[in-house]
Amino acid sequence: xxxxxxxxxxxxxxxxxxxxxxxxxxxxxxxxxxxxxxxxxxxxxxxxxxxxxxxxxxxxxxxxxxxxxxxxxxxxxxxxxxxxxxxxxxxxxxxxxxxxxxxxxxxxxx
Numbered sequence: 001x002x003x004x005x006x007x008x009x010x011x012x013x014x015x016x017x018x019x020x021x022x023x024x025x026x027x028x029x030x031x032x033x034x035x036x037x038x039x040x041x042x043x044x045x046x047x048x049x050x051x052x053x054x055x056x057x058x059x060x061x062x063x064x065x066x067x068x069x070x071x072x073x074x075x076x077x078x079x080x081x082x083x084x085x086x087x088x089x090x091x092x093x094x095x096x097x098x099x100x101x102x103x104x105x106x107x108x109x110x
Contacts, residue, residue, distance in 0.1 A: 006058070009087045012051055015041055016061070017076055017084045023064050025071035026052070055080070 009017070019032035030043050052074060055061045060080035066073035076084070
């Protein structure tokens with residue numbers, strides 16, 4: 001199976017895509033990322049807007065209609081959901097492999 005060229009996602013891209021499962025504008029995206037990451041990831045506005053531009057160009061997110069004309073609102077696309085799901089599967093596989101190896105190591109120590 002050929003590996004997806006956009007994987008692995010960076011932590012920034014992963015959290016932006018995850019935050020945009022529901023429509024959000026820039027400041028709300030930053031808040032969601034901090035919440036989703038348990039405070040581990042705090043994104044500067046410049047980093048966020050550069051990533052947003054790139055993700056729009058890749059077709060992973062898109063602007064969407066909003067009642068607030070002052071702010072651009074974005075949402076994840078089907079392609080973005082697909083790439084996010086592939087990265088989750090990739091990380092789950094890594095976690096399973098790591099857990100199995102660590103179990104073997106604990107058995108060897110005991």
